[in-house]
Amino acid sequence: MYAWIWRRLPGAWHTKLAVAGAAVLAVAAVLWNVVFPWVEPKVQFDHGVVTGTPSPSSGSSSEPPGPGIP
Template identity: 40%
Template sequence: MYGWIWRHLPGNTWVRAGISVLLALAVVYVLFQYIFPWAEPLLPFNDVTVNGQ
């Protein structure tokens, strides 16, 4: 998958590296702004099973 993305990016190695960093930052932004808040109520992290403490 990464090879396919790398081959389809324009420019030389430095331009491709810069675009790759921007793409990675965009993915992280979308995850933190949209995907994680949507999925948070579905995750069992707040289900506490310890009693009496």
């Protein structure tokens, strides 16, 4: 796929490199400024999904480990 794109870009290799770099930057700018802000309220990575209080057996103990336990 990348070879197909590279062959269809105009100009010599340095022109192709500049056009490919500009295309990557344009796609990144569209993702950053349009797509990610649109998706963020729908995905909500910053909200936890685990609710409830932890049980005493799942937490760490306040006692130090015994002599044979690392």
